[in-house]
Amino acid sequence: MANKEQRRVMLWAHPRTLSTVFEMALASRSNTKVFHELYVIAYHFGAEKVFPEDRIPTIPGFLFRNVKDTLEAENSSQDTIICKDMAFCLDGKFDRLPDGYVHTFIIRDPRRTISSMCKTYAAGETPLELLPPAGGIKAVYDLHKFVTTELKQDSIVVDAYDLACHPESIIQKYCKVTGIPFEASYLNWKPGNIDHFHDVWKNSTVYDSYFSIAANSSCFKPLSDRDQFDISHLPHEARIVIDKAMPYYNELFEKKILP
Numbered sequence: 001m002a003n004k005e006q007r008r009v010m011l012w013a014h015p016r017t018l019s020t021v022f023e024m025a026l027a028s029r030s031n032t033k034v035f036h037e038l039y040v041i042a043y044h045f046g047a048e049k050v051f052p053e054d055r056i057p058t059i060p061g062f063l064f065r066n067v068k069d070t071l072e073a074e075n076s077s078q079d080t081i082i083c084k085d086m087a088f089c090l091d092g093k094f095d096r097l098p099d100g101y102v103h104t105f106i107i108r109d110p111r112r113t114i115s116s117m118c119k120t121y122a123a124g125e126t127p128l129e130l131l132p133p134a135g136g137i138k139a140v141y142d143l144h145k146f147v148t149t150e151l152k153q154d155s156i157v158v159d160a161y162d163l164a165c166h167p168e169s170i171i172q173k174y175c176k177v178t179g180i181p182f183e184a185s186y187l188n189w190k191p192g193n194i195d196h197f198h199d200v201w202k203n204s205t206v207y208d209s210y211f212s213i214a215a216n217s218s219c220f221k222p223l224s225d226r227d228q229f230d231i232s233h234l235p236h237e238a239r240i241v242i243d244k245a246m247p248y249y250n251e252l253f254e255k256k257i258l259p
Helices: 019-027 038-044 064-072 110-123 133-149 160-165 167-178 204-215 236-253
Strands: 007-013 032-036 080-086 102-107 157-159
Touching: 007 019, 007 133, 019 032, 019 080, 019 204, 038 064, 038 080, 102 133, 102 160, 102 167, 102 236, 110 133, 110 236, 133 236, 157 160, 157 236, 160 167
Parallel strands: 007 080, 007 102, 032 080, 102 157
Antiparallel strands: none
């Protein structure tokens, strides 16, 4: 378990929220141990995998309890431990949460994330019906509610638009509430820092489809105007997902860290 001086932080996301870019920034600090999407591995590839896709091979022994044990393990060599993961990969089972962590969240407008997921899924020939419920943001909403009401932790929510357009202000405030020391490298970092990725994520197909752009980033780049959306070109089922997702996003948006 963590000692009193060590900061342990979970960054929970839904897909296509710039969460990996944020992870790359936070991973740039020395004396920091970073874990990348261990729950996603258990959900998609582990022996208890939930994702209904027969094309994905199973990684023997990669159980949810193994992830929890890994995150809770003693680590005296770094003063900060960060894990970025997807909330929907808990599958609603909050007893899988690691002890000793501050839980934080990153969100993005579903009109942006679902549009991006449609492109990514099409490239990988993945059917849209395998999208997580409400594009994954319902799981973020449910976990946020559990963390704030049952664990009695403060609400710490970052909106991707604010992070991209006002990185210094947002990250300074994020560091203050989590206890992570702020460093200038969080604004400009060395690209390609994926030593902490599990080998399954370094597979060329997975890496190219989901992580290559974020992993090779070196700074935050402002996003286009928040209100410029055109989802008319999206498949009907994708627009239904957006309609279901927006109420969860809107409620979490009201709790976000302000620039």
